[in-house]
């Protein structure tokens with residue numbers, strides 16, 4: 001074996017030994033509660049398609065029609081000749097939806113976070129992040145060249161300490177997830193916004209898991225709290241989760257968006273999304289407004305799941321959202337519980353370190369407006385049975 005292959009084999013066998021080897025289940029059906037995985041049917045509770053829009057007939061139609069009109073590829077980056085009417089209208093509709101001056105569509109959420117943070121802070125600045133922030137936010141903080149400081153999850157005293165330690169920085173940017181992806185809990189944004197203002201720091205919120213689900217009209221975590229552009233100047237949202245499409249955006253002031261167009265390398269140096277994907281996202285915004293029953297039904301399922309899980313003695317986390325993890329702790333036990341569910345026809349992923357902190361392996365159950373009450377009840381029965389098989 002040559003040294004390159006030898007190196008790779010060593011990396012892979014170390015992952016295996018640590019029980020951290022990752023593999024990809026192969027999906028053989030459109031997203032929805034009834035999923036086909038590796039050729040077998042399951043009832044799935046693990047997608048981020050929280051509103052059940054990813055395979056909505058109106059979305060399929062909007063995308064197909066737009067592909068007939070626009071073709072498939074956008075052909076170029078936004079600044080060259082890839083920025084179509086479809087992208088532009090999506091941006092205007094997103095801005096209106098969020099109640100902000102403007103929005104900028106990025107090709108993915110990872111790129112939106114990378115592009116925004118590296119455009120806003122650099123050497124001599126501070127970027128202050130919750131330690132449970134999404135990997136893309138932490139990576140962007142590191143890459144920005146600013147001093148990256150982390151505070152204890154949702155801990156206001158810890159945030160205050162990190163803000164005080166950053167007093168010498170030229171600019172400080174506080175960055176948090178609005179809804180934490182592996183825990184489902186909300187950031188205490190009103191208090192965090194007040195602390196940021198007190199220390200002349202700016203606040204950026206990644207609302208990947210709140211946008212579409214939270215708030216009166218699905219405006220997300222900021223609508224839930226009643227916070228605007230003044231308190232939270234930088235809002236990031238994704239279009240691949242509750243929106244059921246693909247891509248992401250940053251919304252804020254005119255000057256913010258113009259700055260990102262000038263400076264965000266992950267915006268400038270990449271091909272624009274296919275226009276048909278933008279068209280599907282535009283349709284989704286209409287559906288999020290029109291089909292408010294999706295949010296209501298999702299809330300009812302969340303309450304039903306929590307009641308049932310508590311009655312069955314399962315360890316829930318403090319989450320009011322569609323992300324309802326069952327805390328297991330031990331990695332092997334989390335895997336065994338996930339396996340026990342599979343044997344009963346339910347697909348729920350086990351999440352282990354390093355995605356979550358050591359000793360906090362869990363099943364990441366996610367609910368969707370496409371689930372029925374009967375499906376949720378079925379999962380609860382399977383969880384209780386699985387738990388007794390795996391043992392406490």
Ligand SMILES: *Cc1c(COP(=O)(O)O)cnc(C)c1O
Pocket residue numbers: 107108109110111113134136177181206208209238239240247248
């Ligand atoms: C999924 C996710 C992202 C990345 O978005 P993509 O469009 O999937 O790249 C960023 N932040 C959070 C909190 C996420 O959950």
